[in-house]
Structures are given as structure tokens and as C-alpha cells.
Amino acid sequence: AQSVAQPEDQVNVAEGNPLTVKCTYSVSGNPYLFWYVQYPNRGLQFLLKYITGDNLVKGSYGFEAEFNKSQTSFHLKKPSALVSDSALYFCAVKRDTGRRALTFGSGTRLQVQP
């Protein structure tokens, strides 16, 4: 079985400040980890993924995420938040073999205040 936990329903941050959205996972075998963003009434947009290699992954719109195997975490970060980053963020996992489908967390709403 595989699962994702996003412990914060909502994260509030002031514009220009750094942001972190937390994600921990559980999977047997090696994980493949993804972050997606969802704007109101829209589908999911891919931000970044970790497959193998460097633990720090850089993605779209200045976002990055750090894979930490010992802590089974894949936190999403951005050095300087923008009001336009306000959206719903989903972390997802699948293992490197077997089932093809992603398992998603429950989502974290990011609110960036001007």
C-alpha cells in the first residue's frame, strides 16, 4: 500500500516570505514523488517530480522540493512567495514498480497575503 500525508490543511504566508508545504509518504520500495497545483475550478497542473538522483528538485514557477529518504518527506518550498501562488497543492506518490497510478494527499491550501 502507498499513502501520502499533508499535515496542514492551510498554510498562510506573507508575500515575499519563504514558503514550505509539507508532505510525508509511505510506500514499499523506491518512491516516485510529485507535486501538483490546482487553481479554482481547474484541473491539476504538474509542478515537479523526484525520480532519482539529486535530492533537491527544481520545478515550475520557482518551486523546489527536497526528497529526504530517512524522514520519508518531500516538502515543497519557494524562497519568495507571490500572491498568485495562492492555490491548492497536492503531493502524490507511486512506487518504482507495479501499480501505475498516483496516490494523492488530501491537499494543502496556500494563502499568500499581500
Place this chain on the structure above:
Amino acid sequence: GAGVSQSPRYKVAKRGQDVALRCDPISGHVSLFWYQQALGQGPEFLTYFQNEAQLDKSGLPSDRFFAERPEGSVSTLKIQRTQQEDSAVYLCASSIQGAEGNTIYFGEGSWLTVV
């Protein structure tokens, strides 16, 4: 096409009515997925196709849900005798091939409301 296309975007169905939701994946994408997203929750897996073969349907919640992809491109998710708990966004996604590391791209979703 440039992205995953879904239709209709919005559907209101009376309880007991049958609905069909269409997904047109990115051209050349072998893998196709259907997810259900209830309000305020993360997407939940429904079913997976590789070309025309339905390899995983473990997430379909009941036998009222049926999906097909007869020619390995366009897919249809059909819900028979809709019930209020079927109200959700149905997301279709595709990826270039079955390899596990490939990015899965999502459509805008079909918003189903059962009244």
C-alpha cells in the same frame, strides 16, 4: 491536442440518470487514468488503461461505473443510475507510456452534480 481535453466541463444529472464523460488524452499518450475528486479532497484513483487495455479498475466504487477506451485513444467514463454521492469532479490524465517515472498530465475535469 496540446493538453488533455475533457467534456462536458459541467454536467447536472437527475438522480437515476446515466451520464457519460469523455476524455481526449494528449496525442501519442499510451497511459490513461481516471480519478474522482470530491469537494475539498484529493483525487482518488478509479481506473487505468494502457492503450485499449484496462489494466487496473480497482478504484471503481461500484458496478455502476464503467470505463472504456476501445481504440486506445479517447476514453469514456460512464456512470449508470447516478446517485447523489457520485457528485464530484472526474479528472482524466494521460502519460506518454507506462514507465513509472513519466509525468502524468491532467485535464480540467468534468464537474458532475447529481440532484
